[in-house]
Amino acid sequence: SIDAERLIGRIRELGEIGRDGDGRLTRLAGSDADKAGRDRFVAWLRQAGLAVAIDRVGNIFGIWASTDNADKKPILIGSHIDTVIDAGIFDGCYGVLSGLAVIEALQAAGFIPARPIAVAAFTNEEGVRYAPDMLGSLVHAGGLSTEAALAISGTDGTQLGAELARIGYAGAQEPGFLKPHAYVELHIEQGPVLEREGLRIGAVENLQGISWQRVTIDGEANHAGTTPMSMRRDAGHAAARVITFLRDEARGSNSPTVATVGCMRFEPDAINVIPSRAGFTVDLRDPDEQRLTAAEAALSGYLDELAAAEQVTITVERLARFAPVAFDRTIVELIEDAARTHGLAARRMTSGAGHDAQMIARVAPSAMIFVPSIGGISHSPRERTNDADLIAGATVLLDVVARLAAA
Amino acid sequence: SIDAERLIGRIRELGEIGRDGDGRLTRLAGSDADKAGRDRFVAWLRQAGLAVAIDRVGNIFGIWASTDNADKKPILIGSHIDTVIDAGIFDGCYGVLSGLAVIEALQAAGFIPARPIAVAAFTNEEGVRYAPDMLGSLVHAGGLSTEAALAISGTDGTQLGAELARIGYAGAQEPGFLKPHAYVELHIEQGPVLEREGLRIGAVENLQGISWQRVTIDGEANHAGTTPMSMRRDAGHAAARVITFLRDEARGSNSPTVATVGCMRFEPDAINVIPSRAGFTVDLRDPDEQRLTAAEAALSGYLDELAAAEQVTITVERLARFAPVAFDRTIVELIEDAARTHGLAARRMTSGAGHDAQMIARVAPSAMIFVPSIGGISHSPRERTNDADLIAGATVLLDVVARLAAA
Numbered sequence: 001s002i003d004a005e006r007l008i009g010r011i012r013e014l015g016e017i018g019r020d021g022d023g024r025l026t027r028l029a030g031s032d033a034d035k036a037g038r039d040r041f042v043a044w045l046r047q048a049g050l051a052v053a054i055d056r057v058g059n060i061f062g063i064w065a066s067t068d069n070a071d072k073k074p075i076l077i078g079s080h081i082d083t084v085i086d087a088g089i090f091d092g093c094y095g096v097l098s099g100l101a102v103i104e105a106l107q108a109a110g111f112i113p114a115r116p117i118a119v120a121a122f123t124n125e126e127g128v129r130y131a132p133d134m135l136g137s138l139v140h141a142g143g144l145s146t147e148a149a150l151a152i153s154g155t156d157g158t159q160l161g162a163e164l165a166r167i168g169y170a171g172a173q174e175p176g177f178l179k180p181h182a183y184v185e186l187h188i189e190q191g192p193v194l195e196r197e198g199l200r201i202g203a204v205e206n207l208q209g210i211s212w213q214r215v216t217i218d219g220e221a222n223h224a225g226t227t228p229m230s231m232r233r234d235a236g237h238a239a240a241r242v243i244t245f246l247r248d249e250a251r252g253s254n255s256p257t258v259a260t261v262g263c264m265r266f267e268p269d270a271i272n273v274i275p276s277r278a279g280f281t282v283d284l285r286d287p288d289e290q291r292l293t294a295a296e297a298a299l300s301g302y303l304d305e306l307a308a309a310e311q312v313t314i315t316v317e318r319l320a321r322f323a324p325v326a327f328d329r330t331i332v333e334l335i336e337d338a339a340r341t342h343g344l345a346a347r348r349m350t351s352g353a354g355h356d357a358q359m360i361a362r363v364a365p366s367a368m369i370f371v372p373s374i375g376g377i378s379h380s381p382r383e384r385t386n387d388a389d390l391i392a393g394a395t396v397l398l399d400v401v402a403r404l405a406a407a
Numbered sequence: 408s409i410d411a412e413r414l415i416g417r418i419r420e421l422g423e424i425g426r427d428g429d430g431r432l433t434r435l436a437g438s439d440a441d442k443a444g445r446d447r448f449v450a451w452l453r454q455a456g457l458a459v460a461i462d463r464v465g466n467i468f469g470i471w472a473s474t475d476n477a478d479k480k481p482i483l484i485g486s487h488i489d490t491v492i493d494a495g496i497f498d499g500c501y502g503v504l505s506g507l508a509v510i511e512a513l514q515a516a517g518f519i520p521a522r523p524i525a526v527a528a529f530t531n532e533e534g535v536r537y538a539p540d541m542l543g544s545l546v547h548a549g550g551l552s553t554e555a556a557l558a559i560s561g562t563d564g565t566q567l568g569a570e571l572a573r574i575g576y577a578g579a580q581e582p583g584f585l586k587p588h589a590y591v592e593l594h595i596e597q598g599p600v601l602e603r604e605g606l607r608i609g610a611v612e613n614l615q616g617i618s619w620q621r622v623t624i625d626g627e628a629n630h631a632g633t634t635p636m637s638m639r640r641d642a643g644h645a646a647a648r649v650i651t652f653l654r655d656e657a658r659g660s661n662s663p664t665v666a667t668v669g670c671m672r673f674e675p676d677a678i679n680v681i682p683s684r685a686g687f688t689v690d691l692r693d694p695d696e697q698r699l700t701a702a703e704a705a706l707s708g709y710l711d712e713l714a715a716a717e718q719v720t721i722t723v724e725r726l727a728r729f730a731p732v733a734f735d736r737t738i739v740e741l742i743e744d745a746a747r748t749h750g751l752a753a754r755r756m757t758s759g760a761g762h763d764a765q766m767i768a769r770v771a772p773s774a775m776i777f778v779p780s781i782g783g784i785s786h787s788p789r790e791r792t793n794d795a796d797l798i799a800g801a802t803v804l805l806d807v808v809a810r811l812a813a814a
């Protein structure tokens with residue numbers, strides 16, 4: 001069984017790496033903090049006697065193989081250890097460290113797997129510094145070339161490839177070198193469903209589609225005091241209209257579409273100057289591809305109207321676009337069955353967040369296990385999950401992996 | 408008469424000081440660029456044989472006095488040489504350099520003034536780095552203590568006093584040491600009125616009131632994908648509602664109130680995180696004090712409603728509040744008369760922008776002269792005024808100052 005104390009201890013220990021002077025945890029992909037987190041994880045992999053492999057986009061693999069099973073495709077457990085800005089400690093890290101804990105538990109129990117078992121920490125899952133999100137697993141699955149990924153420039157103007165080289169995690173392996181027989185990812189739900197329904201385990205059967213865009217509105221700088229309201233070409237005001245449009249659309253419809261403007265920048269950003277430019281991001285999601293496409297089209301139509309009405313120029317850049325994904329039925333059933341075995345109330349569910357499993361599902365049967373998030377909060381320092389739920393999730397993962405690796 | 412070539416040459420020369428690699432002119436108060444601009448201006452003052460005095464808030468004075476008139480209160484001509492971000496070259500500098508040109512023209516003509524004539528460049532008129540705007544002239548007029556002014560911290564966290572000391576412009580004179588007999592300021596209009604009406608000169612008889620506030624909205628960070636629209640406490644969305652409210656109020660009413668949100672910042676500013684905080688500025692103006700107060704009250708009421716409706720916390724900090732000011736009738740009439748003498752079509756008008764004259768009017772009879780702004784554009788690199796209009800304005804200033812200094 002899972003070494004609960006060690007797992008919880010490691011989650012907390014990794015969660016201290018990358019805190020700033022104000023105690024805020026930020027471990028963006030390719031940063032110095034990411035390097036420190038990776039170094040700690042790799043040390044734990046080596047302690048467990050795993051072979052460590054790092055690929056050219058910085059994905060880290062800890063592989064438990066024997067001479068008897070090395071010719072077989074491995075069972076892969078994965079997630080990520082990069083974080084958003086001012087993050088919680090569970091998003092990603094919980095799944096990665098539980099993967100390692102599962103391997104350690106199987107080793108301790110003298111389990112002899114029919115196939116190798118590996119644990120992966122994929123690069124830049126969050127997408128906060130480099131878009132798209134799930135970048136490392138996307139490259140692993142062949143959805144983006146290594147060269148294109150390494151050339152991506154971040155919100156701070158850095159290049160992913162240069163940053164990986166700088167922190168010593170531009171590895172030698174060709175991405176995709178490890179072809180999984182099956183992939184399982186354990187994660188906190190990050191939403192309110194399991195808690196609200198009093199359930200312990202989510203067997204994730206699908207993931208919503210994700211559309212990320214960067215919108216730039218160009219108007220005209222002018223004096224805040226002298227320019228009549230009717231003569232303004234105010235890029236900031238136009239950006240505000242987009243935000244209220246998205247909110248009103250998403251709330252007005254009875255659809256589950258969610259829309260978020262997370263980043264915003266005004267130029268020149270001066271108190272008495274009408275903004276000449278506003279740059280912001282739009283994150284649109286829906287579990288249904290047609291509704292997601294319709295939401296994109298509605299936004300696009302609104303931007304055209306707005307450009308004409310406000311005499312501004314609007315340009316849109318696509319940062320990420322992933323269709324909804326359905327997971328492997330068999331693994332989802334295995335998860336439900338494992339939960340039942342341990343007396344843990346479970347349900348099938350959709351994931352609101354994007355996950356590496358969404359990418360790996362392109363190349364291997366995949367599914368995910370969720371545990372409850374207190375208050376449904378994530379991407380926040382207030383992100384929490386009870387220890388008992390963390391251990392319950394890892395126990396279900398252990399069961400599922402043991403069954404998958406048995407044949 | 409005004410040395411047109413030298414005046415235009417100096418405006419262009421000063422306009423090159425503080426350009427960045429992209430050619431954008433930014434000479435914020437207390438910056439290295441401000442120091443370079445001040446140094447150039449002081450060198451020109453000395454070339455003209457003027458006595459240079461610098462006070463503790465960095466206001467620079469070039470004084471032309473003789474043993475015969477040194478006991479009399481001077482005629483003061485002033486404006487500022489700090490700029491906004493990505494600025495034009497005329498706002499402020501035109502008035503300061505014309506003041507110097509007027510003194511030089513009077514000297515060259517052998518004019519013997521009954522009183523000293525002085526030219527001032529006031530510190531931090533723009534208010535972009537340190538609020539309030541018109542800070543140097545406000546201190547000169549006794550509206551803010553020197554200590555309080557020097558302690559103000561800027562958008563970049565610096566302190567005005569420390570920055571003035573750093574650039575060598577924390578002078579020795581006590582602010583207000585120079586008590587003007589009258590004050591005249593020449594400035595580009597920065598608005599569309601003179602151009603639209605085909606006029607050459609504005610005799611500014613009053614100035615609108617200015618209300619500056621910093622609004623901070625605190626909501627809750629959460630995941631952009633997993634958080635239902637109905638469960639969000641989105642600070643960025645609430646900020647957008649304030650912008651659209653201000654626009655709809657200002658446009659809907661038939662009043663001349665103007666409202667601008669020039670600065671905006673989201674936290675944590677990440678693509679897939681619902682903003683936990685939005686900080687922004689509100690600039691409200693109206694020539695009528697009652698309407699300005701009503702606009703402030705309407706905003707305040709809206710913020711209360713919004714805080715309740717969106718479950719966010721809203722805090723407001725006042726950055727500047729100046730009542731509308733009426734200028735001195737006699738000087739306004741002198742300006743009209745001087746324009747007439749030179750065959751320049753003129754009108755009385757209100758200033759949409761704030762000016763140092765608005766502060767100095769508290770302690771001396773004051774008025775302003777405007778010249779047209781092409782397209783009504785200011786606080787923008789596209790700010791322009793024809794050379795002929797620049798010289799016409801300086802010529803009217805020369806006449807007005809000569810008449811004021813004659814007795």
Ligand SMILES: NC(=O)NCCC(=O)O
Pocket residue numbers: 091125126127133134190352353354355630631632679
């Ligand atoms: N799980 C998670 O938070 N992933 C980040 C990518 C996203 O969903 O925005």
Ligand SMILES: NC(=O)NCCC(=O)O
Pocket residue numbers: 223224225272498532533534540541597759760761762
């Ligand atoms: N004249 C001018 O642009 N002053 C800056 C202060 C303001 O009006 O915002």
